Amino acid sequence: MVAAEYRLLFKFVLKIFYGTIVVENTHVIPPRGKPCIVCANHSNSLTDALLLVKAIPSKRRNLLRLTAKSTQFGKRTFTSWLIESAGTVPIKRRKDFPNGADNSAVMQHLIEARECALEYGDAVCLFPEGMSRYHPTIAPLKTGVARLVSDVLSRNRDNPNFEVFVQTCSITYMHRQHFRSDVLVTFHEPLRFTPKARPQNPHSDNPELLAPVKYEEIRAITAKMHQQISLGTLDAPSWRMIRNAKLAARVYAPLGTIMSLGDYVRVVRTFLEAFKLAERPHFENQSGSEGEAVNKEIRERAQREDEKIRQLGDDLKDYQDQLARYGIKDDRIRRPLPRHIILYRMAVRLAWSAFLFTLSLPGLFLWLPVFVTTFIAVSRFKRTGPIWDTWDEIAQYKLIYGLVSGLCVWVGATLLTFPVAPVTAMLVPVAMWMTLRWLEDAVSAFRAFAVLTTLLRMGQKHIWELHVVREQLHKRVMDLAVNTLDLPPDSETYFARTGGKEKGRVRGRWASKAKYFSVRRRRKRDWNETLRLYDQVDYPEDEY
Template identity: 75%
Template sequence: MPEGSPTPWSYFLIRLLFKFVLKIFYGTIVVENADLIPERGDPCIVCANHSNSLTDALLLVTSIPSKRRNLLRLTAKSTQFGKKTFTSWLIESAGTIPLKRRKDFNNEEVDNTEVMLKLMQALEGGDAVCLFPEGMSRYHPTIAPLKTGVARIVSDALSRNRDKPDFEVSVLTCSITYMHREHFRSDVLVTFHSPLKFRTKDNPELLAPVKYDEIRALTARMHQQISSGTLDAPSWKLIRNAKLAARIYAPLGTTMSLGDYVRVVRTFLEAFKLAEVPHPDSSSDGEAGVSESAEDKKIIRLGNDLKDYQDKLARWGIKDDRIRRPLRRRVIIYRLLVRLAWAVFLLSISIPGLLLWLPVFVTTFIAVHQFKRTGPVWDTWDEIAQYKLIYGLISGLCVWLGSVILTFPVAPLTAVVVPATMWISLRWLEDAISASRAVASLTRLLIVGQGHLRALQAQRSDLHARVTELADILGLPVDPERYFAESRGVDKGRVKGRWASKTKYFSVRRRRKRDWNETLRLYDMVDYPDDPY
């Protein structure tokens, strides 16, 4: 029985480093179905959608519990190896296997024979290998057609061990959903699916010589699993509409987990996608054509009206919740003053920590700005988070080390106080920006005027009725606020009770955001790239 490769000491350090960096950069990382991961010693290929360059691999390494798998063998394009860069060092230290891509060698033939042999030996030894079947990282709203490499590796592994009838290889698919890939303090959902298991004696159709139809069928099953757990759409417009529909259906304050939120958004997204798919039809004269049912037309009109409503909200800078629950003018003024005072207070007490963060923010901003100039936006978006993570880590360590050196007589104290100050100041900054966002929104409510607000309220009331009707057709719960709260709702950091509110404020897992769509910014992320794909 294979036991898997021993874990190199550097892998422990790299994994801890990955966890630390990701916890700082992303607000919440939710991992679902970790119990489905095959245990150590079972040959396993881990496959996921690939939308965020190196960050996807970091997430998988840290999301797989060490008690399930002691090591995840990564693969990466060969051009990232052998460089005198921090990224190259990270990749090589994690035991990553280099893969040659034709696009990196002027579309000429490349030889990956040695790499494939290493992958086979790793699987036969009971290791877990990570592959991204899309073939490349891409910032698109849809998952690319998967390449057949993983299915071929499964076939090759079974064929090499045809004399072992009980030899088994598992394909563990995973869906990674970033609320906003590149933004600081956004949220991430990592969902593992039931592994596809293939055994020599049970799957003779995958033994060489294998028919290409079998390879394509396996690849299609992988694509279906991966896309079933994330937001996969032909355009950003549909994702935007689906998120707004989910927000109207389960309004701000609904206690729902990130996984439930993504599944609700995806339910609406699938309805919008299917409505836009042309259906084959035959006209009276026998010629083939396409048609739209009355239900499809209804859903398409709803999508267009949702877009119109969201455009108006974005134009005025108002959140949907401000339209859902209108406030009296004197209440708006009172809340505005309270939020303004709270924002000023939090910013004031966080200044010492923000001074320590300043070199990190400036360094990261310059690095990302310079990187964006290296190519068209669509070709750099997927690596922005990677650059922010790496340059943020390096500059943060420099700040910490510089503080320790400058205060050498009390260095042990500084070594603890500096990161603690930076951490709590980040908490205060998140709350201060949340309060500032509320101030800006309340101010705009005063500027917009009652006429525009009443028109938006009427439009939202109509949309709410139509979204609720669609949700009922799609089989979503009738009372989402109650249903999700009673099932497995998460209060997004808000705590109940005076004592709990005082102690939980300093919890590492605490988050003050009430909307999974928020980031650490003065505005909500509701707009997406306009580039056609």
């Protein structure tokens, strides 16, 4: 059971680590008192669970029973202590117990334990993938959630008013392990199960899930869960495909954070599905039926369309490779700047970044131990295994080591200024937060200065050559988006109007300037920005 103090702690560390956490559709979450199993994709280890605790409003669910792999328990580490203190339930994984992983007692506990269980209307968090991994696609879901639904329904088969919900959720990290990246959390319409039909809704019963249950029914529920979760996030067979889809979305709707994070992810996913379908295998029709000639014509037309989309993906990759080689973004090629404007903006960006770096220097002495500690810890951890088996825990390591070292800095500063300790205890967190805000803006300004310097070295001729390539790609992307994917033809107008307060930028000069100096969060220009001196557009090339 996650108590209020732990919920507050999780919110605090996530607010520091991630720049923007956008949560959608919280109104669909079953209210407290309704048995609920919260399920999400699992790509960021312990961070996923902390994020769900933060994302679910306390007015909807004030209690959430977390689960974690059993190997996290019983260790003399801060992570283990935190997991156990939060009342997390250990789940045995097959990969950790080759001779058999028996979780029957754990599932029984989740059903009937009085302090927080399904039968008493509480919420339980489970990750049906069964493991966390750094991978571009969602793993096949385990059937544990569906079997848990079957068990709890069977136990309450004589209660016509009993119902249990499976609340699916999709988590999309822009760059899951990078400091000040952004996250989208989308809740879907929950699946509702009852043992018997109610008079007001006679078709809502699920007798097929009462024991003895057929395995086909369990698989059907699991498949529906997988469909819902994958519909809200980026699920692809390769990082290359995700990279191409993100570039296609930026070419189609070059709005940056004027476009909401939710709309951006959904547009990327739309292109991603097109690229996935284009690479599906085609099977020849061997039936020899009367309509074979018609079927052949349809098949050949589909193959030509798929080939066109595959070629677009290859050309987008080549274009993105050129941009990455120079360290520039598509937006700089979309509207080439004349030489005198580049020089003027270089001077402004350099002066602004120098001013902000100078302003940040006192507070950076407080942040330095945090940055050094997390860098050393993560560097050592990366060497313990391959990317697919270690990178999913990098954010967790940064959160834990950053929290511990940050607390040490706070305590140390308070003790060193003991005569005015109450004042220091308040000023140190404020100074560290404002330093982080100024540092983000300073890094962003210097990154823009570096890009402008690159444009100056490239020369106008090379820039305009890339611009011609970009214009040709834009026509093909718009043709795919409008004529095949049914996306709005007026993307820049449509998506600028939709969204809401969670946008990174707002239209209008006064509103933009005012929001730029927001104390709460920096108004980013691009959802792919992180606290780095270069844009993050690439993914690891290691085999997985």
